[in-house]
Amino acid sequence: MPYHFYNTISQLRQNEELVLYDRVLHFSEEDEQLVKDFLKIEYETESLNYPFTPPSCNAAAALWGAKTVYTACQLILYRENKEAELPLLLPVYNNEMDAAAILSADLCLRFLPQALQQTKNIDPDDALIAVLENHLQQWHYSGIGYVLNAATVNFDTVFANECMQQLYIDRVIQKKDMQRAMLPLLQKKITAAMGIYSATFWKELNSDKTHE
Structure with missing residues (x-):
């Protein structure tokens, strides 16, 4: 069984390159678990260089961030969905947003500004832009360097x-x-x-x- 989600996320983290292996928006539980396990190790390794005492990895937030970036890039390259479907494909994070969640989601969410810029280059009026910018407005640590409404953060x-x-x-x-x-x-x-x-x-x- 191909693990498209895991392969894409591991490539993104290890080489800072996003490779989509197929037009796949839904993944198996096994594929998701591989991503969660991989990101937990990535977080533990990265957090060794964090100042003070790092919060523990939040696996749910890390997975949400990975899904958000993966899905955003799928939609940029293979748009087969209606505008009304975008919020369903890119849902908000519904759990507590604490330091652990922010830093865990950032493992992948830090690459979202690049995806946003790519979307703007293709079509500045794309409805996907507003959806992704709303995510970055909430997860503004991952959006540092990208122009947002900082006054409302x-x-x-x-x-x-x-x-x-x-x-x-x-x-x-x-x-x-x-x-x-x-x-x-x-x-x-x-x-x-x-x-x-x-x-x-x-x-x-x-x-x-x-x-x-």
């Missing part, structure tokens, strides 16, 4: 966990996401994290602060 969960907070700040700096860096809730934390290196690593940020 809720940071309560981010600030509730010191590991999550530091990872968020680090990614804003890594992506040089000016939109988020200028938010009052993050600005001082980002400046403090960069310390004396801010002037050389992120000159634009210092320039914007100078002109405030």
Whole structure:
């Protein structure tokens, strides 16, 4: 039995390349379990480099993130569904959204901005864009570097966990996401994290602060 879902997700994680092996939107329980087991190992390995005490892997959130990215890319390449079906094919996450869920879903969800940009390149008016952007608006850690309505983002969960907070700040700096860096809730934390290196690593940020 071919494990298209597992093969695609393992390729994505290991090589940062998404390969679709067939037009498949539904998978067997065995295929899903392989993905869950694989992502749990990936999370445990990646979290060794996380600051402070990382939360445990949330397998359900990791699987949801993998399904979201996989399905989004299937829909970009093989659109055979009506617009009204998109929310059903890309459902929201219905469980608790805590630091464990955010970091676990991010294993695959971090690749969603690239899929979104590809969709925009193909058809800027595609209804899929709004559905995916709504996901990123909620899972905004994975959307760092992608232009969203940052003013409406809720940071309560981010600030509730010191590991999550530091990872968020680090990614804003890594992506040089000016939109988020200028938010009052993050600005001082980002400046403090960069310390004396801010002037050389992120000159634009210092320039914007100078002109405030």
